[in-house]
Amino acid sequence: MSVIDAMIVEFDSSVVQTSQRLDRYLDLICHLYPYVDCAHVEKQGDTFHASISYSVFGQLGVGSIAAPGLHYVRTTSAIGRDNGDEFVACLLNKGSAIVEQNGRQTKQGPGDIVICDTARSYKYIFSSDYQLVCLRIPRTQMLCRLADAERLTALTLNGASPMGVFAASVVRGAAGVNPTLELSAASKLASSVIDIIAASIETELGGLKAPRDRHVELWERAKDHIDANLSDPEFNVDCICDAIGVSRRTLNRVFAIHGTTAVRCLWQKRLDASHAFLAEGRAKHIADVAAACGFSDFSHFSRAFKKSYGFAPYQLLKQKST
Template sequence: MTLPLTTQTRSLTTIDSAALPARDRFAFWDSVISDHFCPASNRPASDPLAFRARIAMRSLGSIGLSDLGTAGMSSSRSRTAIRRTPLDCFFVSCLSAGEARIEQGGRRGLQKTGDFIMYDSAQPFEIEMVSDYAGKWLRVPRSVMLNRMPHAEAMTARPLSGASPMGRMLTLMLTEAQDLDVGPESPAAQRVGLSLVDLLAAAFDSGTGMVSADNARHAALLDKAKSWILAHLEDPEIDSEAMVRQIGVSRRTLNRIFALEGTTPIRWMWHQRLNRAHELLVSGGEYRVSDVALKCGFSDFSHFARAFKAAFGVMPKTLLARPH
């Protein structure tokens, strides 16, 4: 189908359903949602002949940012749909008009105008917008999100007030980022995209009161485990068995204390290895990419390059080549 009223600039693609006959608008919008968000079962909240919608989309490196406005609708993604069309990313919305109800992970959240809320494309969800709504949506690859917010999976369907200081700052940055006149893969776009995710993580951490452990004993064990892992990142032979032996806890306890942050010991270790690699590459030292990989516990250079690109949106050699 030819996209109606589609306009394209260097940074933005805008799609509007208004040019279509009324009978075709919702079916068209259903395909737009599947292509640019994630495949789901979508239904209009009222008369489909009265439905209208528009979206302005851009990319900031690996991060997607959309300005969206539609008539009321509901959307659900089942386990069957997830198996049929897997998609591994998080979405975060900030409403400028309307309300939304979202259910995921056994939680039900009411998102009011100005609020932020997050959901996970790899888990079933139900979203209902009973009337017209508008706002901005961030699409963040799972690896990027978990690198900055390891407990993101535990944060879905938890509204965050946009009236908080961090919420106001994030709202302003989203608005400014939407209007940036930079190419989608430019270094500036990539840095802005990752900065948005950093601020998002800080806003959710401060605004929802999430803590890394629910009692002092678990907090102490978690700190001990993290300290040992950080001291041994260079060792490519580290596995969960080595962690259990050196930290002095059972495998079950080790997994439980990291689960309180929505992650696993091994996943957390890989995040730290990638973070350290990034720090070394941007430090301006006389390094080769292979040296950095080995210093951070990677023995497979191809795996290192792929993992680094997934986490930071650029290949490691790109950072090494930039002046600092």
């Protein structure tokens, strides 16, 4: 299931036969989120109780989870089952947790936020009852805002810090958003939520990043050059290589570190720009938007836009014109 699938889910284990509650809960967790193996900390038998609320708006999947202590383990084999290509940002409202990824381990308490990369294995361990708000953020949406997101997993954004308090309030607010919002408003709101999460993590955890290396510098220069040339339909990967003085092979390695390719990044940035044109009512014709964002093939643009956002560009244009 992709993050852009329209879905509203409400689950409470109390309506399920007691002997099936745990299995039903785990099945739903693995359907709504990237697949994980689970272990129950204590044998609770008929006392097991859990609830899930989940909805989607814009590019975000937002879930509220209340459950007893469980160990969630995302293994290499689990990654192969769903090809997870996103980040999850988790705000703990009650309980405590230990999160492990990238050879790091961090403790999470109430009010703290931690991100995990679903493309790599991790452990999320709860030893007692907990309540959690979890955001599913597409990889491209996070990396275009926070280039070092993959290096900042399993680090705690302290809920007592100014940015931690701010980010936590935004995550809680996202969990209360009406998922039936019209497309334009939902997309803008989702984008703003991701902006705040990324900015908060960068502000609070930026000092913990590894020293900048040549690949990071090349990554940022390449992205800046892409941003400056989105409207040019002739702009391509060779243009990027010429501008920053590297070979195609080196450029491919730079983008591979961030889980993408130069071509994919260019396309996503063009799509994001076209979405902004439409969402902000800055265009009256879809063809004009496509041309302004460097798309020479109108049909290809429409298909790619729908695949990325879950709805066709004309739907967003129609909403803005009514």
